[in-house]
Amino acid sequence: MNFRRRRTREDPEVNLIPLIDVLIVILIFLFLTTTYSRFAELQINLPEASAERATDKPQMITVAVDANGK
Secondary structure, three states, X not given: OOOOOOOOOOOOOOOHHHHHHXXXXXXXXXXXXHHHHHHOOOOOOOOOOOOOOOOXXXXXXXXXXXXXXX
C-alpha cells in the first residue's frame, strides 16, 4: 500500500531580472576601471645610447681546477 500523497512538483522558475542586474553592475565596474587605468600610467622618457658598439672583444680567461681543488 502506498500511503504517500502525490504532490505535484512545481517547475523551477528562473528569475532573469536579478541576473541582468548583476551583469549590469559588473559591466559598469569594468568600464570604470578600464577608463581610469589610462590616466594612471606614468610618462617616463628613457635615455637612448648614441655611442657605437665596442669593437674590442673581452679577454678570455681559462680556469682549470684539479681534483685537489687547486
